[in-house]
Amino acid sequence: MMIVTGTKRSGTSMWMQILIGAGYPIIGEAFPMRWEHTIKAANPEGFYESHLRRGIFYRTNPHPKTGAYLFPEQVAHHAVKVFIPGLVRSDRAFIGKVIATVREWREYESSIARLYAIEDESRRAEGKGALIPEERMPGALEWWSENFALVRDIAVRRYPVHVQTYEGLLKDPETVIPAVLKWLGRGDPAKALAAVKPEHRTQKRPESTSVEPEVAEVFDTFYAAMHAGKGLDAPLLQKLNDTNELLAPRIAQLHHRLREQNRRRAVLRAKLKAEQAATGAPVDDSHEDDETEEST
Numbered sequence: 001m002m003i004v005t006g007t008k009r010s011g012t013s014m015w016m017q018i019l020i021g022a023g024y025p026i027i028g029e030a031f032p033m034r035w036e037h038t039i040k041a042a043n044p045e046g047f048y049e050s051h052l053r054r055g056i057f058y059r060t061n062p063h064p065k066t067g068a069y070l071f072p073e074q075v076a077h078h079a080v081k082v083f084i085p086g087l088v089r090s091d092r093a094f095i096g097k098v099i100a101t102v103r104e105w106r107e108y109e110s111s112i113a114r115l116y117a118i119e120d121e122s123r124r125a126e127g128k129g130a131l132i133p134e135e136r137m138p139g140a141l142e143w144w145s146e147n148f149a150l151v152r153d154i155a156v157r158r159y160p161v162h163v164q165t166y167e168g169l170l171k172d173p174e175t176v177i178p179a180v181l182k183w184l185g186r187g188d189p190a191k192a193l194a195a196v197k198p199e200h201r202t203q204k205r206p207e208s209t210s211v212e213p214e215v216a217e218v219f220d221t222f223y224a225a226m227h228a229g230k231g232l233d234a235p236l237l238q239k240l241n242d243t244n245e246l247l248a249p250r251i252a253q254l255h256h257r258l259r260e261q262n263r264r265r266a267v268l269r270a271k272l273k274a275e276q277a278a279t280g281a282p283v284d285d286s287h288e289d290d291e292t293e294e295s296t
Contacts, residue, residue, distance in 0.1 A: 001027075001056070001072075001094050002079040002184060005087045006101040007146045009111040011166035012081050015099055016048035017195035018177060019079040022187030027052060027080040038122040042115045044200065048081060055086030056094040070094075084146040088153045097184060098161040100150060101169070102226045105219045107203040109139030109210060114202065130268055134261055137254055140210045144219065145251050148244050151232065165227040170198050218243045 002024060004015040020026055030036075030046025051060050062069040072093045082090060087098070103111070120132045137145075154161050162180055169176050173196040181187035211219070218239055225232060232240070 001075050001096050002077070003087060003090075003095060003098045004079060004081045004101070005084055005098055005150070007084060007103065007108055007112075007143055009108055009115060010103040011101040011169060012083070013043050013045070013047050013049075014166075014169070014195065014197075015101055016079065016081050017045055018192045019187070020048070021195045022177075022181055022189070022192035024079040024187065025077065027075065027078050039115065039118050042118050045195075045197065050080065052080050053083050053086055055082060055089040056080075057089050057091055061091075061094075084150045084153075088149050092157055092159070095157070095159045098159055099180060100154075100161055100163045101166055102147060102163060102223065103143075103166040104205055104223055105140055105143045106205055106208040107166075108143045109208055110203045110206050112139045112142070130272075131265060133258075133265070135254075135257060137251075137258060138210060140208065140219070141247065141251050141254065144243075144247060147222070148240065151240070163226055163229075165223070168227055168229075170196065170201065215243060215247070 002019065004012050004019070006012045016026060016028065026048060028048040028050040030048055031040060032047070032049055035047060051063065054060060056070070075094070076096060087095075116136060123129060123132055162183055164176060164180070173193055177192050177196070178189040181189055181192060208216075221236065222232075222240060225236060
């Protein structure tokens with residue numbers, strides 16, 4: 001499959017729209033579940049996601065509800081969005097070529113906070129304030145954790161990958177898109193270019209003090225290498241590994257707290273559904289598959 005990956009809010013939806021314009025069949029919907037009524041403001045042109053965004057592996061293939069199974073040869077030329085944690089757990093047989101999009105960490109931090117705010121407001125409006133998480137992974141640490149995992153996965157499994165920054169795509173789509181389509185092997189560049197709409201960009205490198213200055217410097221160096229299209233030389237790789245050793249315990253502790261929180265939310269969700277069923281009211285499972293994958 002042609003896999004579009006990255007963190008959330010990194011340009012993955014735009015790449016899906018580009019590939020649709022180029023003529024690729026895709027797996028995914030513009031607005032799955034009830035997203036058109038809840039989080040459309042975060043991405044007016046559509047998300048183009050499916051249950052496979054969490055990975056193509058035994059929990060998602062066969063489909064957990066329909067039982068439909070995707071065979072690698074049936075979807076070899078399809079494009080699908082799979083976020084980085086999902087790519088890491090995806091079966092290698094389904095990974096054809098990967099377009100990985102990276103966004104500057106401060107922009108990601110600000111953009112993901114905006115998405116969470118939109119989601120939370122939607123839940124409040126629907127009377128589901130109790131389902132709003134008490135805590136989320138800080139944006140800068142999530143950015144680091146996922147992008148470091150991507151670099152490690154590329155090094156270990158060695159699938160063909162094109163790494164492109166969100167900023168670089170918006171700056172020069174006339175160069176980037178034809179080059180990527182040529183690498184993929186086919187696609188109409190003219191129609192693909194129409195999908196790039198810089199006016200939808202809401203964040204432009206705001207200030208942030210959420211991590212220590214020395215950590216921010218490593219984040220910036222890593223992103224600069226990605227933006228320049230350079231490989232990661234030995235000194236930079238060592239710096240990345242050292243930074244990950246520093247941050248990994250902090251991230252693991254946060255993941256543990258979030259898992260505990262999500263277990264509590266699952267119990268509350270089940271209780272709400274049972275109460276709805278007992279009163280004969282329609283059972284609302286619109287948050288059964290959370291938009292932000294808070295359980296991962």
